[in-house]
Every structure is written in structure tokens, then in C-alpha cells.
Amino acid sequence: MDSIEIVWQDETSTLFIEGIFTKNDVTIFEQQWKSLVFSHEAFLVVDFADLEIEDGIAMACMIDFLKHLHGKTNELILKHTPQLLAHTLYRIGLLVKHSKITLFETRYEEPYG
Numbered sequence: 001m002d003s004i005e006i007v008w009q010d011e012t013s014t015l016f017i018e019g020i021f022t023k024n025d026v027t028i029f030e031q032q033w034k035s036l037v038f039s040h041e042a043f044l045v046v047d048f049a050d051l052e053i054e055d056g057i058a059m060a061c062m063i064d065f066l067k068h069l070h071g072k073t074n075e076l077i078l079k080h081t082p083q084l085l086a087h088t089l090y091r092i093g094l095l096v097k098h099s100k101i102t103l104f105e106t107r108y109e110e111p112y113g
Helices: 023-034 056-070 083-091
Strands: 005-009 014-021 044-047 051-053 076-079 101-104
Touching (some): 044 056
Parallel strands (some): 014 044, 076 101
């Protein structure tokens, strides 16, 4: 998959974010997530297992997306979160002690070199 895609699985309340996300995909991704329709969920799972975030602009867009979801659910469970995304969420204060965000099986990625 060359670009980013959002797949909603209603029976598990899971959003699968898949593909390679670059600054060139930001507009398409924003259109996709702003058109998502789901009722206020007790919990929402976002699975990043098949996602690669390639640059800072794409990362900022993903943070905006997660902030949006954070306001729409009682609990936001992030599965297979890329390590840099998890670190960014921590740095901006979205992973505080009483946060509604839970990280599950954060990916450990080796540095290039």
C-alpha cells in the first residue's frame, strides 16, 4: 500500500490505520478522518500495525487526529503504535496518569545505521 487508509471495523470498535503516511497524504487523510461517522463509543481502538509515518508533517497530522478521537470516546486504546508517535504523545502530555489514552504493544523500532 503506497498511501494511507483508514478501515473501520464496527464489531470491535477498531480503526485500522494502514499504509505509508507522508506530507503528501495529509489532505486525503484529513478528509478520511473528518468523514468518519461512529457513535460515542465507550472505547475506541486504533491499530497502527501496518502504518509507517515518514515525516514531521504527517506526524503532526496524526497527533491532531488522535486529539480529535480523544474527545469522542471514554477510552482510546492505541495498538502497535510506532515508537516515535508514542514518544511524541508522551512529550506533549497526552499520556499523563489519568489520561483516557492507553498504549498497547507499542512497537520497538531499531534506529537506522
